[in-house]
Amino acid sequence: QVRLVESGGGLVQAGGSLRLSCAATGHTFSPFAMGWFRQAPGKEREFVAAISWRGGSISYADSVKGRFTISRDNAENTVYLQMNSLKPEDTAVYYCSSRKNSAILTRIAHEYTYWGQGTQVTVSS
Numbered sequence: 746q747v748r749l750v751e752s753g754g755g756l757v758q759a760g761g762s763l764r765l766s767c768a769a770t771g772h773t774f775s776p777f778a779m780g781w782f783r784q785a786p787g788k789e790r791e792f793v794a795a796i797s798w799r800g801g802s803i804s805y806a807d808s809v810k811g812r813f814t815i816s817r818d819n820a821e822n823t824v825y826l827q828m829n830s831l832k833p834e835d836t837a838v839y840y841c842s843s844r845k846n847s848a849i850l851t852r853i854a855h856e857y858t859y860w861g862q863g864t865q866v867t868v869s870s
Contacts, residue, residue: 747771747859749841754864757831761868765826767841767861776848779817779824780857783837783866790854793839794826798848806852809835831868838863 753765767779780795794805794815803815814827824841844851845858 747843747845749843749859749861751839751841751861751864754839754866756867756869759831759833759868759870761831762827762829763831763866765828765839765841765864765866767824767826769822769824769841769843769859776846778844778847778850780842780844780850780852781815781824781826781839782842782854783835783839784863785837788837790840792852792854795850795852796824797850802850804850804852828866831866833868833870836866836868838865 748770749767751767757763776798778797781793782790783793784790792806793809796803796815796817800817812830817824840863841861842857843859
């Protein structure tokens with residue numbers, strides 16, 4: 746059974762940095778693209794970043810481009826989201842996701858098969 750566990754969230758001042766991690770277990774013998782989404786109170790879940798299986802293709806939401814960096818370590822089955830120059834509007838629960846049997850990234854939430862429980866990121870002004 747596939748399980749995704751996020752870590753690294755917390756409280757940070759505007760302009761600060763955080764690094765989120767997502768450890769995936771259970772994805773055996775198949776490539777899988779991974780993504781990060783976020784959901785703020787009262788808002789819909791939105792795309793943040795995604796990375797293909799081998800990391801050759803990466804996509805970012807316009808709102809985080811130039812500030813966030815997604816990366817992955819397939820040997821460790823872990824994906825990372827380095828978040829710099831954080832803003833109060835980045836405050837949200839951040840979710841890690843993976844696509845079953847697909848190495849190709851997507852920005853569409855319902856095309857991801859598995860989801861983590863989420864980690865809270867709060868940016869104070």
